[in-house]
Amino acid sequence: MKKALMLWMVPAFLSIVLFIMIFPMIYMILLSFQEPGSFSLSLRNFGLTLKNYAVVFKSNNFGTYFFNSAFVALAVTAGNIVFCAMVGYGLSRGNIRITWPIFLSAVAMLMVPVHVLILPIFQMMLKFGWFDTYLALIVPWLVAPLGVFLMKQYIDGLPTDLEDAARVDGAGEISIFFKIVLPLCKPALAVLSVQIFLTTWNSFLFPKILTNSSKMYTLPVGLALMQDPRSSDWPVSMAGSTVAALPVIIFFLIFQKRITEGITAGALKQ
């Protein structure tokens, strides 16, 4: 009886849940191939057309949105890789009486709800003249507290022998960092970059607030403002959604282990 429970009832139950979890994504993809104007999927006039993708890219600027999303996400990720590793290294190797409060400040910022930042950052970007430019989408996000936290923890666990040996040989601090420390950080940086890339790619609130022209929109913003959902052409809307979501899902399925590691690493160390 117990064996049967574990052998097929539990998998059956989990499979039903699995279906519920992925059905909306399958629905999205299939609906994006239906004739323009369809409201939902139906077996009677099931279609396979690429028309909606043509609409999305030709008359809706999705090429630009896609480029903006990719460019911004890559730039933010690159910045975090270099800066968080630097800061983590400084925090890990510096004088602890000074580094500990700095480290705590990063942990404290992890707890600050971002909604407090909406209005002041908006106001700051207007004042800097960065509003509606790439600068507003990239510069404020280059040193994530989560990254500082993760990199400090990781570098704490690295041996210092190599650094010391290089110092004895007369190597400068900057070249020690770039030539010795940074390469050793690769596993942690992989986890961090996946995390930052995904968050930036999917983010909506700040890109929405900090842009107001269609040439600066990222995919989520362009998608949300493309049309009023009440009157929308659903297959077109779903084609846009697929363009935003499918690359990430495929990327996740390939790098699943790294991604889940990153999430639990951030979670458990607290």
Add this chain to the structure above:
Amino acid sequence: MRTKHKILLFTLPWIVYLLVFWLYPISYSLYLSFTDFKLLQGSGDFIGFTNYSNLLSDPVFLTSLKNTFYFVFGTIPVTTVLALIFALLIAEKIPGHKIFQAAYFIPSITAMVVIALIFYNLYSRGGYLFSLCQIAGLSPPENGFLQSEKTALLSIMAMDVWVAIGYYVLIFLAGIKSIPIELYEAARGDGAGFFRRSASITIPLLKSTFAFVIVLNTIRSFQIFVEIFVMTSGRPFNSTLTAVFFIFERGISRGSIGYASAAAYILFIILLTFSLLQFKLINVRKSA
């Protein structure tokens, strides 16, 4: 010793960011909350606590707080319990457990805008979830779930549980993995089945994971925004208006930066109180 000081220079990027993009905005926003700053004028005068007292008697703001609380306390218990159950079952290493874990996580990596659009369609009149209810003999609201005051917020909450579960399953699984395997072997030796093992070993030892899951989810849920923006804009009759949507609407769309900053601070204080309370409760239990 000299190198230890030189190395401190490496922390400069964070110190600059801490000052410019965290501490300055946080305090600037506190200052704004005491002014009648308007976006169009680009300036404002100091007006003391006026914004705060106006907000506490603003029925729309109070509604947004009420909806936010309803959302937070309605979703978190459901998400936590379901995520725990799925994690316990997946941790039994049944065939395909890796596939379940991955598939459940897919909603978490998908942009909220995309999810909100898909569910807008499913919840609409004639959408799949709408028809499913009709088939089940229930009568869904005439114009769709998101168009009725009674069901709109509940529908968004149900969607949120669906979105969030995979992430917490993952965290629970990591917690379960960190439990020493010897404990289970001893229990198995004593003939304890799945339910006994879960109730007397796994769940009690997951206390700090529980704490983490609940605190994290509280912070996230109090700030629900994207789905409201895409699906309802707070309609119908402000029944889905949440606090962060209120801040966005008043501050950015209508330009009352001062007023909205005060609203942001009230929410900040509420959230801080909750997080501290939760941490306290957990620590008390730990030491007890």
